[in-house]
Amino acid sequence: MKLPTDLVKMYKEIHGWVGIVSGLALFIAFYAGAVTMFEAPLQRWASPPSTLAQAPSLARTPELVATVLAAHPEAAKGYQIHLSIDSANPARMSWTSAEGEEAEHGGGTKHYASLAPDGSVQVVTSGPSEVAQFIDVLHQQVGLPFAHEIAMPIMGAIALLYTIALVSGLVVLLPSLVSDLFALRIGKNVKRMWLDVHNVLGLFSLPFHIIMALTAVVFAFHDQFYDAQGMVFGGRERGGSAAVSRAAAPPLPLAPVQLVERIRQQAPGFTPEVLVYGEGRGGVPSLRVQGSDARYGLRAPTYGMAGVDPATGDIISTDYMPGMQDGWSATVTSFFALHFGNFGGDAIRWSYFVLGLAGAFLFYTGNLLWVESRRKKERRAGAVEQTRATRILAALTAGVPLGCIAGISLTLAASKLLGESATYGLHSAIYYTVFLSMTAWALVRGAARAGVELAAAAALAMLAIPVVSFLVGSDWFDTAGLMLVDATAVALAIALMLSAHASWRRAHNGARDSVWSSSARTPQSA
Structure with a gap:
């Protein structure tokens, strides 16, 4: 494809400067992001063995909950029942206690509970390793050690520069696309070799990078997008925990075994993993179920969720439920799923891992090329x-x-x-x-x-x-x-x-x- 020389030169300058400004931050984001593709097994690998007694069976969970709430009534405000037990989820029941500023920012102390052989409750505050969460935050904030509210807009600006670099790089490559498409010239001209590697990586992973750039912008300005949506369309409440609103006292909730069975009847391909109990408006019980479905993308990195009536087990909120969402919710979830790579099973995860490492290498080679080009310009200028x-x-x-x-x-x-x-x-x-x-x-x-x-x-x-x-x-x-x-x-x-x-x-x-x-x-x- 023939393009004016001046146009190609201009886009080459744009590509170089935008790349050098954002490349180092994007390396951190892509490398840490590649690591987080296996966040769950990484957390299992890093988490120490639990000191709690063996978790009671799911059938004995009501006994565990009753014993814990008697000893720790504050847990009734919100607790989780884990359906599978491993080093990342070492207890059948857990909850978080937080006060003041901790509660406002979602922090606090996590507690894990089990039943001792004599039926008494065991509670510890040491749980899974936090290293996977740290690496994920490092990925989200492109390595910036700032508060989330400060780092995310900066990340969004870097993502916008990233998009400009993709477009300008494609324009620069178009004139020699056919001749250089499969070229990888290894020899004494090291700069030529790095340019070939950079072009091949960039071109063949271009769809992946477009997805990453666009979804990163969505994540960075997520709150602003929803605020604008609320101003235009009204404040639609989306996907929160489902509360059972009743004039009289609500009936007793179903046992976890019954709840799991009811959910599987309504969503056969969905695998429940965590039951999250809480209190809705007016203090009525609420329940959401977290889990996965290999056939669909998920809203969170490793799970989707549904609001469930705790008394009947009926699914009553499907905004975040894979396979049961309306068009708007499915569209929003697709942005998350494309970024997280949480669809298609291990094949997609390994593909995203390799593409993440290749993306990090792409930014590294881009910086190498920029420094080499600058060296040659300085030499031609007489330096x-x-x-x-x-x-x-x-x-x-x-x-x-x-x-x-x-x-x-x-x-x-x-x-x-x-x-x-x-x-x-x-x-x-x-x-x-x-x-x-x-x-x-x-x-x-x-x-x-x-x-x-x-x-x-x-x-x-x-x-x-x-x-x-x-x-x-x-x-x-x-x-x-x-x-x-x-x-x-x-x-x-x-x-x-x-x-x-x-x-x-x-x-x-x-x-x-x-x-x-x-x-x-x-x-x-x-």
Whole structure:
């Protein structure tokens, strides 16, 4: 396709500048997002064994609830019944106690309850690891350590830049689309090779990136969209917990065994996983059921939900119920499902994992190309030494991605090594300490040296994951968790070691005036 040269040049400039502004943040979002594709098995892998007695059967759950509410009446305001028990859901019953500011922001202390052999209630506050939640927040906020309300609009702006980069990159590629579509020229021209890799990754994963860009904008400005909808169409209440409104005292709720049976009768393909009890308006009982259906996309990353009458088991709210939604709700859910990749089973999840890693690599190669292009422009303009801006950008291109990888790896290892001591705050402290230290190291050492050293350090951090699994022992995890988490970590560690070797060769054999050359002179000023 023939396009005017000036138009292609303009879009090339736009693509380069937009990419360099948003690329490092998008690397963090895509890498952390790829990790969260297996959030549930990751949480099972990281969570310590429960100290509670074995969970009572579902048939004995009414006895458990009655005993807990007698000892802890505050739990009646809202509690959960878990239908399957594992390290991520270690108890049949749980609830959260929160007061004041904690309650306003959805925080508080999580309690887990079981019945001791003598029938007395056991309650603990140590539960599943919070590392998976931390990585998910890291993904949502593109690595920004700010409050959610501040980080999300910034993420939305980055997503908009991301969309511009996609459009401008496609325009730049169109003139040579046919000749360069399957080209991957590996040789002495390293910049040409990276450009080919960048173009191939970008073009063949373009639908995935369009989905990510558009859905990220929806997530970032979710509240604003709903506020605007409420102003235009009125305040339609959507998908909350279903309360049973009755003039007289409500009848007793069905037992969980009966509720599960009623739900399966009404939605045969839906698998109930959690019963969430609460109080609706006027203090009447409310119930929503969380679960999944492999045939449909889900509103939350791992579950959909339905409002249920606790007295009859009838499904009375289907806004978030997979397979039973109206057109509007299904449309909104499709945005969430396309972003989360929670449809189609493990095949889609593995595809999203690979595409997420490829996306992170796409932004990394984009930064490499931008720095190389800037180096050539400076040389043509008569500059003998690299400017300070180019050296800083090159150092950040090495430090930020590798700092992110190492930080996530070490906080994952810490979750298993420290067990109950590894709080959300500790995971945050470990990650940002590693991330900022490695970024600072890159700025001090320069891109060429740091590229080798930090890639090797990130590989060692990745290997800490299976090493900690070995040290903790086999009683902690199941075989599936070992295969998924530890084997993937070993594969990524090998890839990082190969990257360190390639960076070493480039530093010693590449162009001497390049920021990637360890033999280049270190300028005293820019």
